[in-house]
Amino acid sequence: MSRVFALVDCNNFYVACEQLFRPDLRHAPVLVLSNNDGCVVSRSKEAKALGIGMAVPVFQLREQIRRHRIVTFSSNYALYADLSARVMQTLEQLAPAVDVYSIDEAFVDLTGVAAVRALEDFGRELRQTVQRCIGLTVCVGIAPSKTLAKLANQAAKQYPATGGVVDLSDPRRRRRLLALMPVGEVWGVGRRLRERLLVEGIETALQLAEADVTDIRQRYSVQLARTVCELNGESCQPLEDLPSPRQQIICSRSFARKISTQAAMKTALCHYLARAAERLRGEALSAKMVTVFMRTSSFGGVGRGYANSASASLSVPSSDTRDLMALTVMLLQRLWRQGYDYSKAGVMLTDLYPQRGQQQDLFVSGSEPQSQALMTTIDRINASGKSRVFFAGQGCDPSWRMRQAHLSPAYTTRWSDLPVVR
């Protein structure tokens, strides 16, 4: 049986989440900013109409924001993650297999549904149900491959006459849409590939679909060859029913204020490491390798800059913050160069293993059960919201911490922030 995928994607997701609790802003130009209030990551329809691009640095928009009274929000990930989970649960109630692809989109397996009912009708039902239960608007793209479903979804967003649902099962319809889509809009074709393809005269998705697969594989990559097949309706990427095991955990931030002393860098890195280790334990994993990286600003063109990274491994995987932090501090000392203004740093945990249970490793000291108990206790206290336990290395005065000047309340995850109806 040939496969059928639907891609369900929330419109302007972060902005829509904010508007849900601020109905007064439903038709206003609204922006959500990245961490540190650095650049634009989500825009309302009205903000897009004002010509505000994606990922534009905010300081370039000051005048526009003032003139058009654009409302800005700092990213409120607790809110977005919670609403995302509700949308995904709604989809799971309607469809047999849902592959959550990102915070605001999911692939749904519709194979076999066509035998029972019109695919477009089913798409509309998904859309209406999410709208009714959560209050968020989604668009639905339906096609025989994930790449085409992505394209169908874009068409659904772009053309209001579609009512937010596009089914590309019909090859003639598919062909018409591919001819309209610039090649850079295809999933898997980024800026670099687009430039190369344009030089060869491949400007539309249709032209890419009609390219010779073997030739593309040889001169570009296996991925792009796969994309060509997918554009022709041949599914090369299955629906992932089980989430694949995680490969790495990264915690990294730009600093609100530049760091120039090793002591300050140590508190930042220890802070990031503590966060990463918390997530590690939250997923019942342990890590063997730690990587630390730091850099000066990549903007400002010429002038001296410094960017470097270093890694080290433990002899056995651990989920104990103290083990991982010792390695982090050692790597900091190896990397540190005095005399620079650092703008960003981060910690990465890789070489991940499932956390060991009660089985004892011959070479591990007898302290492991105590270690797990201690970490569990720390995580429990920190999750309670009542207070925080932290390690000395993290310091008490993080002057570099993230800027979040326009944060909305945690409407759905903190009792005190519940919206009140008067």
Next chain:
DNA sequence: TCTGGGGTCCTAGGACCC
């Protein structure tokens, strides 16, 4: 003054082995 953060996959090249 101010330019995000967190991921995945693939490839090329080096080290090492038989």
Next chain:
DNA sequence: TCTGGGGTCCTAGGACCC
């Protein structure tokens, strides 16, 4: 003076995604 061929594993870097 000769200096193969095939394989694996690891790492760094590139490209892409949201």
